[in-house]
Amino acid sequence: MTDYRIHGATGEWEVVIGLEVHAQVTSNAKLFSGASTEFGAEPNSQVSLVDAAMPGMLPVPNAECIRQAVRTGMALEARINPWSRFDRKNYFYADLPQGYQISQLYHPIVGEGEIEIWLDDKDEGSAKRIGVERIHIEQDAGKLMHDQHPSFSYVDLNRSGVALMEIVSKPDMRSPEEAGAYVRKLRAILRYVGSCDGNMEQGSMRADVNVSVRRPGGGLGTRTETKNVNSVRFIMAAIEHEANRQVDLLEAGGAIVQETRLWDPDKCETRSLRSKEEAHDYRYFPDPDLLPVELTDDFLLECRASLPELPDAKRRRYEAALGLSAYAASVLTADVITARWFESLLEQLGEEHAQRAGNWVTSDLFGALNRLGKTIEESPVSPAQAAELLRLTAEGTLSGTLAKQVFEIMLETGEDPAAIVEARGLKQTSDTGAIDAAIADVLAANPDKAAEYRGGKDKLFGFFVGQVMKAMQGKANPGVVNELLKKALS
Amino acid sequence: MNLTDLGIAAIRDGVRDGAFSAREVAGAFNAAIETGRALNAFTVETPEHALAAADAADAARASGDLKPLSGVPLGIKDLFATRGVATTAGSRILEGFEPRYESTVSANLFAAGAGMLGKLNMDEFAMGSSNETSAWGPVLSPWRRSDGGNAPLTPGGSSGGSAAAVAARLAPGVTGTDTGGSIRQPAAFVGITGIKPTYGRCSRWGVVAFASSLDQAGPMARDVRGCAILLEAMAGFDPKDSTSLDLPVPNWEAALSGDVRGKRIGIPKEYRIDGVPEEIDRVWEKGIALMRDAGAEIVEVSLPHTKYALPTYYIIAPAEASSNLARYDGVRYGLRVSPDNGNLTDMYEATRAAGFGAEVKRRIMIGTYVLSAGYYDAYFNRAQKVRALIARDFERVWGECDLILTPTAPSAAFALGEKSADPIAMYLNDVFAVPASLAGLPAISVPAGLNDEGLPLGLQLVGRALDEQGVLNAALALEERAGFTARPEAWW
Amino acid sequence: MSVDAATVRHIAKLARIAVSDAEVEALAPELNNILGWVEQLQEVDIEGVEPIPAVIPNSLRLRDDEVTDGGKREDVLANAPAAEHGFFAVPKVIE
Numbered sequence A: 001m002t003d004y005r006i007h008g009a010t011g012e013w014e015v016v017i018g019l020e021v022h023a024q025v026t027s028n029a030k031l032f033s034g035a036s037t038e039f040g041a042e043p044n045s046q047v048s049l050v051d052a053a054m055p056g057m058l059p060v061p062n063a064e065c066i067r068q069a070v071r072t073g074m075a076l077e078a079r080i081n082p083w084s085r086f087d088r089k090n091y092f093y094a095d096l097p098q099g100y101q102i103s104q105l106y107h108p109i110v111g112e113g114e115i116e117i118w119l120d121d122k123d124e125g126s127a128k129r130i131g132v133e134r135i136h137i138e139q140d141a142g143k144l145m146h147d148q149h150p151s152f153s154y155v156d157l158n159r160s161g162v163a164l165m166e167i168v169s170k171p172d173m174r175s176p177e178e179a180g181a182y183v184r185k186l187r188a189i190l191r192y193v194g195s196c197d198g199n200m201e202q203g204s205m206r207a208d209v210n211v212s213v214r215r216p217g218g219g220l221g222t223r224t225e226t227k228n229v230n231s232v233r234f235i236m237a238a239i240e241h242e243a244n245r246q247v248d249l250l251e252a253g254g255a256i257v258q259e260t261r262l263w264d265p266d267k268c269e270t271r272s273l274r275s276k277e278e279a280h281d282y283r284y285f286p287d288p289d290l291l292p293v294e295l296t297d298d299f300l301l302e303c304r305a306s307l308p309e310l311p312d313a314k315r316r317r318y319e320a321a322l323g324l325s326a327y328a329a330s331v332l333t334a335d336v337i338t339a340r341w342f343e344s345l346l347e348q349l350g351e352e353h354a355q356r357a358g359n360w361v362t363s364d365l366f367g368a369l370n371r372l373g374k375t376i377e378e379s380p381v382s383p384a385q386a387a388e389l390l391r392l393t394a395e396g397t398l399s400g401t402l403a404k405q406v407f408e409i410m411l412e413t414g415e416d417p418a419a420i421v422e423a424r425g426l427k428q429t430s431d432t433g434a435i436d437a438a439i440a441d442v443l444a445a446n447p448d449k450a451a452e453y454r455g456g457k458d459k460l461f462g463f464f465v466g467q468v469m470k471a472m473q474g475k476a477n478p479g480v481v482n483e484l485l486k487k488a489l490s
Numbered sequence B: 001m002n003l004t005d006l007g008i009a010a011i012r013d014g015v016r017d018g019a020f021s022a023r024e025v026a027g028a029f030n031a032a033i034e035t036g037r038a039l040n041a042f043t044v045e046t047p048e049h050a051l052a053a054a055d056a057a058d059a060a061r062a063s064g065d066l067k068p069l070s071g072v073p074l075g076i077k078d079l080f081a082t083r084g085v086a087t088t089a090g091s092r093i094l095e096g097f098e099p100r101y102e103s104t105v106s107a108n109l110f111a112a113g114a115g116m117l118g119k120l121n122m123d124e125f126a127m128g129s130s131n132e133t134s135a136w137g138p139v140l141s142p143w144r145r146s147d148g149g150n151a152p153l154t155p156g157g158s159s160g161g162s163a164a165a166v167a168a169r170l171a172p173g174v175t176g177t178d179t180g181g182s183i184r185q186p187a188a189f190v191g192i193t194g195i196k197p198t199y200g201r202c203s204r205w206g207v208v209a210f211a212s213s214l215d216q217a218g219p220m221a222r223d224v225r226g227c228a229i230l231l232e233a234m235a236g237f238d239p240k241d242s243t244s245l246d247l248p249v250p251n252w253e254a255a256l257s258g259d260v261r262g263k264r265i266g267i268p269k270e271y272r273i274d275g276v277p278e279e280i281d282r283v284w285e286k287g288i289a290l291m292r293d294a295g296a297e298i299v300e301v302s303l304p305h306t307k308y309a310l311p312t313y314y315i316i317a318p319a320e321a322s323s324n325l326a327r328y329d330g331v332r333y334g335l336r337v338s339p340d341n342g343n344l345t346d347m348y349e350a351t352r353a354a355g356f357g358a359e360v361k362r363r364i365m366i367g368t369y370v371l372s373a374g375y376y377d378a379y380f381n382r383a384q385k386v387r388a389l390i391a392r393d394f395e396r397v398w399g400e401c402d403l404i405l406t407p408t409a410p411s412a413a414f415a416l417g418e419k420s421a422d423p424i425a426m427y428l429n430d431v432f433a434v435p436a437s438l439a440g441l442p443a444i445s446v447p448a449g450l451n452d453e454g455l456p457l458g459l460q461l462v463g464r465a466l467d468e469q470g471v472l473n474a475a476l477a478l479e480e481r482a483g484f485t486a487r488p489e490a491w492w
Numbered sequence C: 001m002s003v004d005a006a007t008v009r010h011i012a013k014l015a016r017i018a019v020s021d022a023e024v025e026a027l028a029p030e031l032n033n034i035l036g037w038v039e040q041l042q043e044v045d046i047e048g049v050e051p052i053p054a055v056i057p058n059s060l061r062l063r064d065d066e067v068t069d070g071g072k073r074e075d076v077l078a079n080a081p082a083a084e085h086g087f088f089a090v091p092k093v094i095e
Ligand SMILES: [Mg+2]
Pocket: A020, A208
């Protein structure tokens, strides 16, 4: 793949990117309390006395949050640490009731792993492996609202204490595209594993973006961290803006300050938070309210056993075992919902038809859904109905054209294809009598053209086919039509 | 008979046998508390609570289903959250705070039939050894020196209100908490008995946190049996506290016995430190003699890291406290001070400056410092390792003895103001108490005699982890032989 | 090592405690005394010693993933110095 470079006035610059992705763990209850994690509830209605840090309240860890972090680590082929521990990160803020965040600094639950990204869906050669430094578990903070009152900010603690996985990459990315591919791939894996719903609009996934620039191959530059960027598009835009800002600054003889910045989606730029930042010193130390997390072999076995087939493995199987194109395989496995839809279709159609089914889903179905602005979950056509449609075509009951007609009706009415074919008599016919009659009419109606054809103007054949098909309302079997026309015209 | 002269067991049994009603008992103590206000032992009085529990006890007796503590009214240290009753931990920053929840320990006591006489004054956030750091003023010891001078004395701390209430017969028993001697030192200062159980025996849920890895609740009462009875009701596994021990609560009272024949009592040589008044050595020697007389074998042992226990404690406890007390920020409960057109940080700083007292600020500052960038390893992490060595000392010594006998405190009660100017002199009060806290071991203080000024002196017994029974039994043996009957004259 | 006025102010800032100049004056020597006193730990040989996670052996218990709490906004806000429309209210934060 061609290297991404920023062409500055003084020459080329390479961009070095690392991401810290905060992913909300899918769980019913919070990390250390029994309060619900449901999104969008009344303010402070999902807050326990623990989440509100009332005096004397104590944390008790939620097993499912530990389990999901471990399963995620396994999905990233990462080292799982059978002994990990919670630490306190101390700082004051209105959304942090305890005055500290329970996190894992010294002994995270998951160590080094890897994620393979593809920059081009069609091209295996565009694959690149991005290192994962660690995954640790920590508490989310509450929510502050600044626009409700002239002199007050309002605090809602519903999110306070919800479990997050912080997935820290190595500084292995070199372009906004790589960062985008990394986040999309990570999101896909989390959704396959079921450890995070990946819903960026609801804040289930946010990224802290670390960017620095350097002369190609040179030593690492000073990095900045842009916090809480909440969409793939914004992450890519933030990197591009920040990298260019740094290049301009350096080329103007300035220096980069290691600092925390904020992404402004409206102005589409990053801004320094230095203003409100006095020297941070988080004073991490082991949380004395909690004991170390020690994972048993049984626990680890269950985590491993409960992992589904992951996108990479699925993609390879679709190519190797089902004979799908690299493109179809990667599109069909990109999201767990699509893969599930496709596999339930195959279950009913039979894997021997995988290629046709794959093409149909990636072209016909996706085309239609795009047109209707619907996701595959909202598809008016069920996998079972799609299987039936493809079977009818395979049997020859429907021609390609008829199949498209039937599919359109299915999209509108949601009816089963067989019923549609029955009701509207859309069966394809090979009835030679009817076809011969139609041919006779067409030839009678176009004697001059028939003469030209017989006189050697072969390309008129297509015209006659079209006319006959038209006369048959498209229901005639094209093969039979060709055969009988040739006879009639010879 | 004056009902307030009775201890826990006598009250329980008297109510059971119908010698008197629970209501009479509660009434008597409620009255004593009213007349004892000069001691400043209570921050809140809850006579109705005590009476309601008493009526329930009397009804239970009628219907023949008495509970273990039916008819027994207790004082509750203000560190325990009590539903609907002001809970301040002796701090202005929690002024007006009324929890909507009940601490597990107080809930256990109430479930066992006990009533609450009131909340007991204490050093602010349990940080102190004289009760002088309380935002609500110091507690006065009911004791006075026999020199005729009426210098007000400290009841010790941090459970000073608890100690004074029992010694002055304002309550037959109370809850205390012990992070680095806060049950044992005050018990010694006022001539009563108090036990800190093994770390994890009593739930910390609903107990305002000082230093999480050290805090333990425990009972204080007039005698060993009273402590055994109360501890049985207080202790127990609590799934809400991750550090709670998932073990059954032994029948400590039933198994109580002063028979210590064949027990090996260790006398740690490192506890003989310079500058300790001779009267302390004397009472220690007396205790040794009494245990020997009781048939125990006395062995000299060594706890080499003893001298480092106090400095270790004064790194770990403030570090944990600096984080535990971060939640007092004026946002969700307690005091808020908002400077005019000040921002959030101004509000935090003004609130905490006004809400915390000098000693609490001092410890928060020390704790913040030892955890801050560049000092974590030199201070906090090193202290954690020394703590491990101190625990190891005890582990090793259990091969040579079953219990350890030491003085509880390096002096008798001192006068208010005597040490408040010098923090380190104040800290030294807990020099004998802190090692057992760092090792999480059960330890008890028993009154053993009076000094020349007529003030009580206590002895401490430390046992193996989970061996509260051994500690209580040895304490009973001491109690039976020490014959400590002295009590303060009521001047209040 | 010695704690000067600047350090006291920095620590007080981290701890969010406002300190007057007079308090800084008083605190500096106090903190120095205490820190000087705990310095003696430097003489302990901790070679190869690891901190113990729990002095009394115990192991972490995990909670089942069930919603057993919440739905008590009234209790949560009951003691708040300032609460409006179901929120805690704090001096406006400008981000
Ligand atoms: Mg970050």
